Each structure stands twice: as C-alpha cells, then as structure tokens.
Amino acid sequence: MDHWSKASEIAAAVSAGEASAVAVTQGALARIAALNPKLNAFTATVAPRALERAQAVDAARQRGETLGPLAGVPFAVKNLFDVEGLATRAGSKINRDGPAATRDQPLIERLEAAGAVLVGALNMGEYAYDFTGENLHDGPSRNPHDLTRMTGGSSGGSGSAVGGGLVPLALGSDTNGSIRVPSSLCGIFGLKPTYGRLTRARSFPFVASLDHLGPFARSVTDLAISYDAMQGPDADDPVCVDRGVQPVAPLIARGADGLRIAVADGYFRQGLFPEANEAMSRVTKALNVTRDITIPEALRAREAAYVITATEGAALHLDRLRTRANDFDPAVRDRLIAGAIVPASLVVASQKFRRWYRERMLELFGEVDAILAPATPCTAPSIGQQNFVLDGVELPVRANLGLYTQPISFIGLPVVAVPVPLSPLPIAVQIITAPWREDIALRIAYTLENMGIAAAPKPLL
Amino acid sequence: MLGSPEDLDPFIEAACAALGLPADPAFKPAIRANLIVALRFGADVAAFALPDDAEPAPIFRA
Secondary structure, three states, X not given: OOOOOOHHHHHHHHHOOOOOHHHHHHHHHHHHHHHHHHHOOEEEEOHHHHHHHHHHHHHHHHOOOOOOOOOOOEEEEEOOEOOEOOEOOOOOOHHHHOOEEOOOOHHHHHHHHOOOEEEEEEOOOHHHOOOOOOOOOOOOOEEOOEEEEEOOOOXXXXXXXXXXXXXXXXXXXXXXXXXXXXXXXXXXXXXXXXXXXXXXXXXXXXXXXXXXXXXXXXXXXXXXXXXXXXXXXXXXXXOOOOOOOOOOOOOHHHOOOOOOEEEEOHHHHOOOOHHHHHHHHXXXXXXXXXXXXXXXOHHHHHHHHHHHHHHHHHHHHHHHHHHOHHXXXXXXXXHHHHHHOOOHHHHHHHHHHHHHHHHHHHHHHHHOOEEEEEOOOOOOOEOOOOEEEEOOEEEEHHHHOOOOOHHHHOOOOOEEEEEEOOOOOOEEEEEEEOOOOHHHHHHXXXXXXXXXXXXXXXXXX | OOOOHHHHHHHHHHHXXXXXXXXXXXXXXXXXHHXXXXXXXXHHHHOOOOOOOOOOXXXXXX
16 A cells, blocks of 8 residues: 555555555645645645544444445545635635635535545646646646646646545546546546536536536546446536436446447547657557547537637626736636627527537447547646647647547537556547446546556656 | 737727726737637637527537
8 A cells, every 4th residue: 555556445455454544544645745845736635624534434444334435545626626614716816715615515525425535625727717737826736747847737736636646536627628638648547527427516617518527546447436426416516417326337347349439530630749649549559449530520619619618707707807807817817808708699609519519429429439539739748838839830738738628528528538658758548438428438448457558657756 | 800900909998898897908919819719719610500490508418
C-alpha cells in the first residue's frame, strides 16, 4: 500500500483489516502537504472531517459490518462542488466571498456512503471557462510529469492530484472537455458520462445545456466502481433523469471481442501532433480496428458548442460582470462580455443544429458500438504558452486544446479518456459510445489497460 | 458583412450599454476579438439549412 495504490486496492485492504482507513487518510494528507506546494492541485483540505470519516469506517469494520466498495479511499473534488463548510469558489475570486456551503454535493454524499473519504477541494480554471488548468487567482495547477507544463483544464487540480498520486480518485466537471483534456495531459483515466447521468445538484454551473460531472482515476476499475456508486436519479438536477442504476463494474472484464469499433476520420485527423497520431495508432492496432467513420459536421458541432457556451455562460454571470468586472480573470471576463452580446438568433440556430447532429450521431451508433478519437492535439504545452501551430495555422492554446472533445460533449455522449504512456509525456484517446452505454467504453478501456496499451504513468516527484 | 473589426465597436458599445455591462476601453480589443469568433462560428452554424419545423429540444436528452 503506497501513494500509487489504486482505489480498489485500498478498499480491499481496508475491508480486510490489512490497512486502516485512518492510516490511509493520514498518508494522503501527508503527501498533499508535502507535494501540493509543487503541484498546486489543492485549494483546501478538510483534514479534521476526513479523519473523523476514516475513523467511522474503521469503527464499522471493527463492529463486523460489511464496508462499501470504496472503503477508506481518499478522494477530492474540483472546487465547484459544494463541500459543507467551504465557499464554493469555482476557481473565482468573486465566489470566495460567498457563504460556506451547508451541505455536500450529492456525488460526495454518494461516494462517502460507499466508504470513501473526502480530503479536499481542487484547483480549476476560473468558472470552468478554460482548457489550460491555469488560474489567475490561485496560480496554475501543475503537471506531475513536468512541473513547467499545463495540466489541462478546467479540472486541472483533479488531473494533477490523481496523476501526481496525491489521491487515487477525484471528481471534476466537463462542459466541453474539462475531464478529458486534463486526463490526456496528466496521463490518467477519465469518464465523462452521458449527459443527465450523474447529478449536478449543488455544483456551481457553467453551461446548463452542456455541463457534466464525472470521475478521474488511475485505473478503469476505479472509474467503474466510483461511477457505480454515484449513479441514480436526483430530483434536484432537472436533467438527471429518473433512470435506474446500471452497474458497470461487473461488466468491464467482458472484453472487446465482437464490438464494432471505428476510428473517427476527417475533422479528427486534422491538426494532430505526431504524439497524438502515435497514441491513436497504438490503440487502433491493439484493438485491430480497421474501419474509419465520418462524424458529420463535426466542425459545425464544435462551433455550435462554442456559441452555446459563450452565451449561456454569459447569461449566468451577467450580474457579476456588471458589478465586479475587475475581479474576473480578464481572459474569462472579456469572453463572457462578448458572449452576452451575441445575437439570440445564433444561439437558437446552434440549439436547432444540436438536435440535427444528435440524430445523425445516433444513426452512426446503429453501425458501430464505439468510435475512437484523439483527446487532445498534443501533449501538455508549457504553462503560459499562448499559441500552438496546428496544420500550419497558429491558434490559441486556451481555446483549441478541446478541439476534439467539444463535438462529443455537445450532444452528451459518454466518453472514457484512456492515457497512452508515451515518453516523455502521456496523451489520451477518447472512446466514445452511444448514450447510456458507458459500459461499452469502459470494457474497451479495460481491455487496453490489460494489454498495457493504456496506463497511468507514475511520475518522478 | 464587416469591413474591418473596428466596425463592430458601435455595436459593442450599444449592446453593452443596453445590458448595463462595462465597456471599459481597455476591455474592448479582447471583447471584439472574442465576438468576431463567436459571430463567425454562429454564422457558420446558421448557414446550415434546416427546415422551419426543426425545433431545438426544450429539454435536451442525450
């Protein structure tokens, strides 16, 4: 048992009495104290609460109770999740003036009901409008594989904390790619579930039409266990449908044989750096995938997602823009002000297009079970890097790291990002499936993990 | 169509005033640059022909 242990291994050891939840929690808190000055992943820890919770887990075991599947597993959440006693800062300066949350976000409650132990809140891009993991107010979260490089965002602290071995499990949000981009740059597994699958109640929103919450981990099993613990309807989130729990952990070892898998071509092959091509090549060869498939109008899908994001995000922040404009990161503020004055007709056109695009994508999933696509065009850029060159065109890093993730979350499809441990830096591939078929994406991810093609590389810290 | 990016400035000023948003001159170049991208993307989406009865889903379901 060490800092690189998986959540499933910790839970098994705690359940068997081979390790105490208190010792595991103390170990995680000590590692956070030692390494957070380098990684800047955490913006708050909740040590007294964590130790109390861990003691309760140990006491339950001593009473002979059966422990949950995440017994004694330390975890942390992006700081847009409500944590009782903390202001939900959502990466901003403004929100930290708000009142402390009076109740945990429901996914925290569900993970703790399964035995997990919340240890803190994580750094993120301001109001989640970010793909870099940089934050003007809290400083950038740092990539555990190279501290001078970006984590990706906006769930940058989540990527850094799991990739750096501070915790085996973290939660983040993904509106346009904010789980999948940090998974790629930090070399960890990430699951963005189907839109409406996991409750977003008591999390600070960004774009209601596109917001998702989901887990990060260093193994597929850990993604599946945590995801299963978090499923279930919630009347407090209008899009968290009244859908029964569909456990995936018992299914992931079924393998990928018989699944119809294709590689996205066209838009998803443009602008790739060599390392992204190498990762795609390794995954497609390992799975013997020979079929290409065209996702229709992917560029327009990205453009429509951009318009909806800018305008809904602006509507959310209109009052804060009026009254506290100078307390925003200027890069966020000026995008939001621009979003506030985009004509409504373009927003409606984007929402109409979204429905058309969804129908075409569902037709594709009549032909195939899963689609592979790159997660990011490149490995982690340097912190502060403004531009990169894609297919000979210089483009802003901040807006374009999510080039390949935006057209997928736009219609809420489930995706597992699997890290390919290239040297010196990892990069991920997206496994995309039909709505509600997280099980298929996780089966393919598990297959790749068992083949050694996908893995979370251990950093030297 | 726009002749130059600065052609947007009267629109930015009027729209910000109508919404009570700050139109600090120091903000304007970045607002303009971001607005140009959003308008270009939005125009591209709007140019995709869909029938009048192709309504958005009021509550989106994946």
